[in-house]
Amino acid sequence: MKTDRSVYINNYSTSPWLSLAIILLAPLITVVDIFIVNISAPAIKTYFNSSDAALELVVASYLLGYAVFLITGSRTGDYLGKKKVFIAGLAAFTITSALCGFAISMPMLIVSRFLQGVAAAFTVPQTITLIQLNFQSPTDRDKAYGMYGMALGTGATLGQFLGGYFISSHLITDSWRLIFLVNLPVGVIAMVLAFYFVPESQQNKSTRFDIPGIFILTAALSLLVYPIIQGTELGWPLWTKAMLVAALLLLLFFVGYQRKLGQQQKDPLVPLSLFKIRSFNIAVLCVLFFFGVNTAYIFAVSIFFQSGFNIPPFTAGNYFVFQTGAFLLASLWSIKNAARYRVRLLQVAAGLMILSFICQLVLFQEKFITPWDILPCLIIYGIGSGLMMPSLLKVAMWDMPADKAGAASGVYSTIQQVSSALGISILGGVFLYLARTSGNFYFAYKIALFCMMGYLLIVVVLLNRIKR
Structure with missing residues (x-):
């Protein structure tokens, strides 16, 4: 798939890899802000004396704002220029993070989280399209897509660790506020770097909203x-x-x-012709189920560690460091070898995640277990998700014409975020409902794992339908 660099206004003098490192800050911090709330959820619930449903809305409202406006954000980048919208989105994300950090009520926090998601939706789509524009070599482009996937997964597990650290640090009285306020310096630094080192693209005034x-x-x-x-x-x-x-x-x-x-x-918001491309069609269905599991699993396990094992947030967050390490190593290996193994790699990845769940269910047959007993399962899950996440986007874009790449990236990201929102709502809701009604976090967690395995089995079936 050939990419036309003539869309850039200026000569492309900045190293594409330097530009990539900068623009990947957007998916990194926006995903961190999904998962950093998970480990902090009990502290937020206690501070506002809120219900489980309100707590789910803190996560889901962000994902809803994110999902709904992703395609609009992508089209805005086409119209005004990718760099301009990328920086404006970062500015809005930084401001709305401050609103979350200074929230004085649960409704204010939920609304601020929704607006934060909208800001993310205008920032992240520019990343995928800029990768498409920056890298002409299919090999380099595949590596860049893999790094994008690695940024998503790193953000998920990094968010868990940082959430635990900030909650336990007691640097300020209401330490949960730090999980949002940390975005302020990161956002400013990202904006400055993007201003100087990310090239601008041409504005397409023919784009209609x-x-x-x-x-x-x-x-x-x-x-x-x-x-x-x-x-x-x-x-x-x-x-x-x-x-x-x-x-x-x-x-x-x-x-x-x-x-x-x-x-x-x-110009439709969602060009339905995209779904006539078989590899894209199947890949986004896989995304629908995989990201639903991934978001809900990390949400459930973080609460289970704190409420089921009664361990403090920082200790709970530390367990995810091991999962992060496994994810990063698997992601790096996947980036180098995805072209060789293609769909088989994704099937192995899904199998490893299912194996992680099975091992946990076996462990729960024992009378006494500790978080250390589950740690190997977290590592196995980290390896599986590390193989899966960098490769899904590549599969989706295999047969995508260059002129449809922008729309495809918006649709892909939208389905990813809708999946995450529904994963929290459905799978996370099952876990919280059973935990509340039965008073048994072990039972609730086991049932949630069974449901998640069902999702992953659907992913395996779908992958079998992709031409190898």
């Missing part, structure tokens, strides 16, 4: 995620079921509307 599509998709996803979160807390009253039906109808209407725009040669 699908305003009705944005509103329809926003409403549909909101109607889908919110009742799923509240339903487990409230016992699924009639209004939650009505909202789910409305969400389904809106999504069907959205698909029809997008198809109509495509037939009229207009």
Whole structure:
């Protein structure tokens, strides 16, 4: 797939690898902010005296804002220039992080988290498209995509460690606020580096915003995620079921509307022609299930360590250092060898994650277990996710024409974030509901693992349908 560097306004004098290191800060910190809340969740719940559903909303509202506006963010980059939107998105992310850090109520924190997700949605899509523009060599481009995936996984596990560290540091009275305030210096540094070392792309004034599509998709996803979160807390009253039906109808209407725009040669928010590309179609379905598991698993295990094993946040966060190390080593190996093993590598990755869950379930047959007993399982999971995450994006972009890369990156990232939001809502909701109703975190965690294994088995089946 050939990439045209003529989209750049200036001659490309900056090393593409230096530019890559800078733009990867965006997916890194935005993913850190998903998972840093997980380890801090009990402290936030205690401070605001909130419900489990409100706690889930702190995570899910961020993912909702992120998911809904990703494609719009990508199109804005086409219209105004990738660099401009990247820096503006970082600025907004930094400001909304401050709002989260200084929140005085749970509703303020939830709204600020939603806005923080919207800011992330205008920042991250520029990263994938800039990789497409920066690297003409397929080999270098695959390595860059792999590093993007590695940044996502590193952010997930780094967020767990930092969350535990800040909660236990007692540097300020309400130490949970540090998990958001740490973004301020990081955001400023990233903006300065991007200003000097990331080249600008041409503005495409012919790009049109699908305003009705944005509103329809926003409403549909909101109607889908919110009742799923509240339903487990409230016992699924009639209004939650009505909202789910409305969400389904809106999504069907959205698909029809997008198809109509495509037939009229207009700019749909989601070009449905992307889903005619087999490798992309199957890859995004894998993303739908994999990221749902990955987000929910880390959410569940972090709470289980603190509430089931009764260990402090910093100690709980330290266990994820081992998982992070395994993830990084596996990611580096995957980047070098993904082209050789292709789909088989992804199948092995899913198998390792399933093995991790099976080993944990076997351990729970013992009367007395400790976090150290589960540690090898975390390492196995880290290896599996390290092999999986850098390679999924490559599979999605295998047969993607260059002129559709921007739209494809927006759709891929959107499905990734919707999957994460639904993973927290459904799988995380199952875990919290069972823990609350049974009073047994061990039982709740085991049932959640069974559900997650089901998701991963679907991923294995889907991978078998990709041409090798």
